[in-house]
Amino acid sequence: MSNMGNMGSMGSMPGMSTMPGMSPMPGMGMGGMMPPQVSSGSPMTPTGTVIPTTAPVFEQSYIENIFRLNLGKVGTFYFTYENNKDWNAKIYKGVLEAAGRDHIIISDPATGQRFVLLMIYFDYATFDEPLLYQYPGVIGNPPTRGGR
Numbered sequence: 001m002s003n004m005g006n007m008g009s010m011g012s013m014p015g016m017s018t019m020p021g022m023s024p025m026p027g028m029g030m031g032g033m034m035p036p037q038v039s040s041g042s043p044m045t046p047t048g049t050v051i052p053t054t055a056p057v058f059e060q061s062y063i064e065n066i067f068r069l070n071l072g073k074v075g076t077f078y079f080t081y082e083n084n085k086d087w088n089a090k091i092y093k094g095v096l097e098a099a100g101r102d103h104i105i106i107s108d109p110a111t112g113q114r115f116v117l118l119m120i121y122f123d124y125a126t127f128d129e130p131l132l133y134q135y136p137g138v139i140g141n142p143p144t145r146g147g148r
Contacts, residue, residue, distance in 0.1 A: 074109070076092070
């Protein structure tokens with residue numbers, strides 16, 4: 001065993017030392033380090049200071065959010081499966097039951113059969129009735145144009 005010499009002291013705690021020029025962080029007890037409270041999405045500086053924001057942060061508009069607003073509606077969903085020698089494109093018609101970030105679930109009202117369809121292959125959808133649509137940051141649905 002070698003003698004490491006005097007590396008400084010931290011109060012009366014034996015075996016604890018501090019680097020010259022460093023002081024304990026504010027709000028930190030001797031028992032451990034406690035990070036500052038940060039609300040979700042708040043920016044921080046490299047030193048760990050939370051920057052308060054007053055501007056609201058809005059969610060971006062994604063297709064799964066539009067689908068979630070319109071669950072229960074009947075739609076026609078168009079998918080393309082590239083490099084598939086058996087079928088390159090398929091059309092599914094059914095009731096929109098669920099929508100996730102990477103998939104939708106629809107059911108065929110005639111047979112009750114359900115399909116889990118991956119959004120990576122999704123092209124577009126059509127509906128025979130008006131859709132609910134909530135653009136992020138806007139309260140209520142946008143006004144509809146007359147005559148349609």
